[in-house]
Amino acid sequence: MKNDERPLIACPQCDLLMREIPLPSKGAACCCRCGATLYRNLPDSLNRSLAFSISSAILFIIVNSFPLLGINLQGNANAVTLLQAVQSLWDQGMHLVSSLTFITAIFVPALEMGLMLYLLVPIRIGLVPPGVSPIMRLLQIIKPWGMVEVFMLGILVSLVKLVQDFRIIPGVALWSFVGLTVMLAAVASSFNPRDIWAHLDKDNDGKID
Amino acid sequence: MIDPASSAAAQGFCACHVCGLVVPMHNEESPARCPRCNTTLRFRKPDSMMRCWALLIAAYLFYLPANLLTMMETGTLISYRKDTILSGIIHLWNNGNPGIAVIVFIASIMVPIFKLIVLTLLLLSVRRGSRWGLKHRIQLYRIVEMVGRWSMLDIYVLTILAALVQIQSMATVKAGTGSIFFGAVVVLTMFAAMEFDPRMMWDSLREKESV
Ligand SMILES: [Zn+2]
Numbered sequence A: 001m002k003n004d005e006r007p008l009i010a011c012p013q014c015d016l017l018m019r020e021i022p023l024p025s026k027g028a029a030c031c032c033r034c035g036a037t038l039y040r041n042l043p044d045s046l047n048r049s050l051a052f053s054i055s056s057a058i059l060f061i062i063v064n065s066f067p068l069l070g071i072n073l074q075g076n077a078n079a080v081t082l083l084q085a086v087q088s089l090w091d092q093g094m095h096l097v098s099s100l101t102f103i104t105a106i107f108v109p110a111l112e113m114g115l116m117l118y119l120l121v122p123i124r125i126g127l128v129p130p131g132v133s134p135i136m137r138l139l140q141i142i143k144p145w146g147m148v149e150v151f152m153l154g155i156l157v158s159l160v161k162l163v164q165d166f167r168i169i170p171g172v173a174l175w176s177f178v179g180l181t182v183m184l185a186a187v188a189s190s191f192n193p194r195d196i197w198a199h200l201d202k203d204n205d206g207k208i209d
Numbered sequence B: 001m002i003d004p005a006s007s008a009a010a011q012g013f014c015a016c017h018v019c020g021l022v023v024p025m026h027n028e029e030s031p032a033r034c035p036r037c038n039t040t041l042r043f044r045k046p047d048s049m050m051r052c053w054a055l056l057i058a059a060y061l062f063y064l065p066a067n068l069l070t071m072m073e074t075g076t077l078i079s080y081r082k083d084t085i086l087s088g089i090i091h092l093w094n095n096g097n098p099g100i101a102v103i104v105f106i107a108s109i110m111v112p113i114f115k116l117i118v119l120t121l122l123l124l125s126v127r128r129g130s131r132w133g134l135k136h137r138i139q140l141y142r143i144v145e146m147v148g149r150w151s152m153l154d155i156y157v158l159t160i161l162a163a164l165v166q167i168q169s170m171a172t173v174k175a176g177t178g179s180i181f182f183g184a185v186v187v188l189t190m191f192a193a194m195e196f197d198p199r200m201m202w203d204s205l206r207e208k209e210s211v
């Protein structure tokens, strides 16, 4: 392909207009004016993101079914699941803080995983699910609000604070939460939106090579 | 042919912010739609400056109560204390957890201040059409985008402690009103960073060309 026929690309951070260049496997194209990463060539991105999405969905279900942490003080014990923690704060009248935790640590991660599976499972078996564009847009909007890795740090800080006064009983969900954090990071680094669009283009007119 | 040193907007092209497709857009009369994903195409985020200022000013207003009001109330059989964000960090530091104290200090004090100051400076520089240090400013913007979420740390610690430490009258933790304002500051500054369109900074180069 001659240089002048390659597709145009505009940098999302400085709007410089460039032509796409072919990339080696695992390579990344950067904007030559501001250095922003424009796109990456991730081998086997659809299969990998699907595998990681399924693992994170399973871990997410485990995380939400078992107590995260328990404490024990002279025989008096208390343990909560993630959802119970949110519920307890809501009952204490802290509605904003409770909703914030619910949205960023439960709702958005769940929605993100659900949408990823809705997109990737049909594409994997050769179909195009309806509503790809609005879903890609939605994924883009909600992405900054999924904060599982920050919550993980929150658990660690809480542990350090609690360990002085209480005996800690780590729950099943705690270990699953570590796994969930890792899996969601793997999804984020393996998912390549360009592959989804390329797949759509192929399906629509067959002109894209 | 395309000009290798000029923005897409200056050459009549608009990139779709969802799928990245570059579409020629020579007449601006009606908002066009992306032929691939049907998103409304815009050269820049609409009213970016105004929205960003509004969110930022609201964040400044909430910043003081977030730091002055009680974040957490801790009660045991022998003691009762009310902590603001800062006094909580000092308490952690003095009670043998300097490492954790530093982490909480960075996430709860440094990051919000950094975001407020950097976004204010970026907005002022765009308003003045400054061409100075574009590469440094875009890096500041990227840092703001990246670190903003970590301020939620204190909200999460509070949620976990307030839910877990409810052992009759022996030990209780309650969230204070400061946490509402603090949560609002985190959310408002995140929205402000999202509304800011970094491409506006580089538009100052385009104005120079057209003169
Ligand atoms: Zn750029």
Ligand SMILES: [Zn+2]
Binding pocket: B016, B017, B018, B019, B020, B021, B034, B035, B036, B037, B038, B039
């Ligand atoms: Zn599009």
